Amino acid sequence: MKNKIVVLGGSSGIGKSISERFAKEGWQVIFTGSNAAKCQKALESLVGDGHLICISDVRLDSDIKKLSQLVSTEIGEIDAFVNSIGISESVPVLDSEFSKWDNSLQVMLYGSVKCTRALIPFLKDGGRIINITSIHYERVAFGSSSYGIAKAGITQFTRSLAAELAPRNILANTIAPGFIKTPMSIKGDGKDELDSEWFHENYIKNDHLPLKRAGLPSEIAGIAWFLAGPDSSYITGSVITADGGLTITF
Numbered sequence: 001m002k003n004k005i006v007v008l009g010g011s012s013g014i015g016k017s018i019s020e021r022f023a024k025e026g027w028q029v030i031f032t033g034s035n036a037a038k039c040q041k042a043l044e045s046l047v048g049d050g051h052l053i054c055i056s057d058v059r060l061d062s063d064i065k066k067l068s069q070l071v072s073t074e075i076g077e078i079d080a081f082v083n084s085i086g087i088s089e090s091v092p093v094l095d096s097e098f099s100k101w102d103n104s105l106q107v108m109l110y111g112s113v114k115c116t117r118a119l120i121p122f123l124k125d126g127g128r129i130i131n132i133t134s135i136h137y138e139r140v141a142f143g144s145s146s147y148g149i150a151k152a153g154i155t156q157f158t159r160s161l162a163a164e165l166a167p168r169n170i171l172a173n174t175i176a177p178g179f180i181k182t183p184m185s186i187k188g189d190g191k192d193e194l195d196s197e198w199f200h201e202n203y204i205k206n207d208h209l210p211l212k213r214a215g216l217p218s219e220i221a222g223i224a225w226f227l228a229g230p231d232s233s234y235i236t237g238s239v240i241t242a243d244g245g246l247t248i249t250f
Contacts, residue, residue: 002026002027002028002050003026003027003028003079003080004027004028004029004030004075004077004078004079004080005022005027005028005029005030005078005079005080005081005082005228006030006031006032006067006071006078006080006081006082006119007019007022007029007030007031007032007082007084008031008032008058008081008082008083008084008085008112008115009031009032009033009083009084009085009086010029010031010032010033010042010053010082010084011031011032011033011035011038011039011041011042011053012033012038012042012182012183013084013086013180013182013183013184013217014084014086014132014177014180014182014217014220014221015031015033015082015084015085015086015132016042016045016217017216017217017218017220017221018082018084018217018220018221018224019031019042019046019051020045020046020047020221021218021221021222021224021225022080022224022225022228023046023047023048023051024047025225026048027079028048028050028051028052028075029046029051029052030051030052030053030054030070030071030074030075030078031043031051031052031053031054032053032054032055032056032058032067033053033055033056034055034056034057035055036055039053039055040053052070052074052075054066054067054070058085058107058111058112058114058115059106059107059110059111061114064111064114064115064118065118067115067118067119068118068119068122071119071122072122075122076122077122077123077124078119078122078123078124078127079123079124079127079128079228080123080127080128080129080130080228081116081119081120081123081127081128081129081130082129082130082131082132082224083112083115083116083129083130083131083132083154084132085107085108085111085112085115085132086108086132086184087103087104087107087108087184088147088184088187089103089104089146089147090142090143090144090187091103091104091143091145091146092142092143093145101145101146102146103146104146104147104149104150105146105149105150105153107150108147108150108151108154109149109150109153109154109157112131112154112157113154113157116129116157116161120165120170123170125168125169125170126168126169126170127168127170127171128170128171128172128173128227128228128232129158129161129165129170129171129172129173130172130173130174130175130224130227130228131154131155131157131158131172131173131174131175132174132175132177132220133151133154133155133158133174133175133176133239134147134148134151134176134177135176135177135178135241135243135246135247136148136151136152137151137152137154137155137176137239138152139247151176154174155174155176155239158172158173158174158237159172159237162236162237163237166236171227171232171233171235171236172236172237173227173232173235173236173237173238173239173240174238174239174240175220175223175224175227175239175240175242176239176240176241176242176243177215177220177242177243178209178214178215178241178242178243178244178246178247179194179199179203179209179214179215179243179244179246180214180215180216180217180219180220181194181214181215181216181217182217185214194214203246207249208246208249208250209244209245209246209249210244210245210246210248210249211244211245212244213244214244215242215243215244219242220242223240223242227240
């Protein structure tokens with residue numbers, strides 16, 4: 001019988017790469033996304049059969065209920081749950097509408113918490129919860145206050161899950177990526193920040209990024225695969241940082 005995983009945000013970027021890795025390893029993948037066309041394209045990229053998609057907006061309780069019902073009726077139990085919901089919006093602390101500032105929290109924190117509460121009843125004892133946080137959970141950039149708060153919140157939420165679910169031997173951990181080459185690196189002006197002069201000067205030329213390159217989504221997927229497997233059996237409540245060495249520099 002196949003192992004089963006739910007991947008929130010599995011239609012793009014890191015989540016898509018995680019879905020692809022687990023499908024390649026023989027797991028049945030159930031993933032969510034808010035764009036039907038992207039979800040269908042992502043589904044077609046998965047190796048194997050039996051994979052499912054759920055078109056959903058995690059800000060809507062009705063869509064979270066829809067996901068829960070899909071898992072209940074079509075899957076039953078799951079072995080792992082990955083939360084890779086992510087949006088990138090630069091919003092000033094003060095000079096912005098509160099609803100726009102709050103959107104990162106509604107999606108990445110409250111949406112994640114609500115989905116987790118809905119899916120934990122289907123998670124097997126000994127299962128795994130893997131949340132994708134960010135180095136921004138402890139670092140600051142202009143316009144990233146709501147993003148950072150959301151990532152700090154989901155990191156601390158994961159630690160609480162690790163403590164509360166330990167009696168069921170469910171392990172909960174986070175992965176904190178740095179710069180990863182995904183659609184999120186393309187900003188509002190349509191330019192990829194990883195190709196910019198700013199990125200090259202600050203992070204490559206001036207050695208703030210020791211490995212001198214952005215990471216690949218597949219490299220984060222490999223960490224998720226490790227955290228879902230037997231070799232991570234004594235790791236819970238931890239943050240695994242994958243940032244090419246960025247946070248060890250000045």
